[in-house]
Amino acid sequence: VQRTTTYGKRGMALEDEINASNTYYLEHQVAVIHKKPTPINIVKVDYPKRSSAVIREAYFSEASTTDYNGIYRGRYIDFDAKETRNKTAFPLKNFHQHQVEHLRRCVAQGGICFALIKFKVVDRVFLLKASDLFNYWDSAEQSSGRKSIPFTDVEQIGYEVRYKMQPLIPYLDAVDNLIDDNLNSEKFDVKGD
Amino acid sequence: VQRTTTYGKRGMALEDEINASNTYYLEHQVAVIHKKPTPINIVKVDYPKRSSAVIREAYFSEASTTDYNGIYRGRYIDFDAKETRNKTAFPLKNFHQHQVEHLRRCVAQGGICFALIKFKVVDRVFLLKASDLFNYWDSAEQSSGRKSIPFTDVEQIGYEVRYKMQPLIPYLDAVDNLIDDNLNSEKFDVKGD
Ligand SMILES: [Mg+2]
């Protein structure tokens, strides 16, 4: 029985769009950002004579990091891509605990960390800073906290990324704004040491 | 027929040592550096009722990047781990063309890029700067160039990483030296913009 939806497939379309954009950025020497391969636990491999090894039994395993990282303008970039069909809010259950922890660690090291969130019904994409995500995540962990980020909040605090042709999702323009805002607020010092 | 050696397995032991060291660095908030999952082309997946998806046919595919990246002291780190049983030289065939190209792209973006090379017979590990690797790689591409880096050269231009307990391979000490040398030679400017 083939499931129609799995957790990993939910973000597929947005990921394809981001992958195409990353290829554009790579080929134009703008940035080097790649999607990490899906982590797999391999149980059984056949080695047929005169042909390549075939994996015969393996399972999807949980990633310990986000999906994307790389370098842009000398800076470490780390993010995850998330889609929702929800019209009024982004449900926080789209994030795993370990992804949020990974983003916290990277922020602590001075990385540029965020989520790219697509509201599928309206086809709008926003960059949400990791520090903003942490605020909602932490308040959701208190029993009273809401378990989602209202769409109107994302509209207000996020950086909208508008589709264009080359690249399809020009999210590094939003990263430029994020870096500028960080520098202006003097909260950010890439040298760190 | 099970092959006794495959290309991917050659670096196994060193990778395990590096992974252990990365766990130490992660837990002590020193750096966030992970090994990327092995890239796999999945052909067939079964979805049994009431249990997890099982990959029934998949193939190892070629990585388009190096094995390791992450962030340390606010800087983007990118490297690969290589082992050789050769006593007198490091054969350049241990690198794939696309790995060298990936390192070149990351260097152009201002990343800290290198190889960790283990000479198994003498159990010595060296950090070799990407820029030094490029010199040997480029001269090897000329018909007259040698196809390996003499051990004595690695000893002289590399940064030796001596095994200790915590972490097992303290390669970030060598990265500190590399960063200092870069700063001293004024060839390196992490801000970049
Ligand atoms: Mg994702």
Ligand SMILES: [Mg+2]
């Ligand atoms: Mg390797």
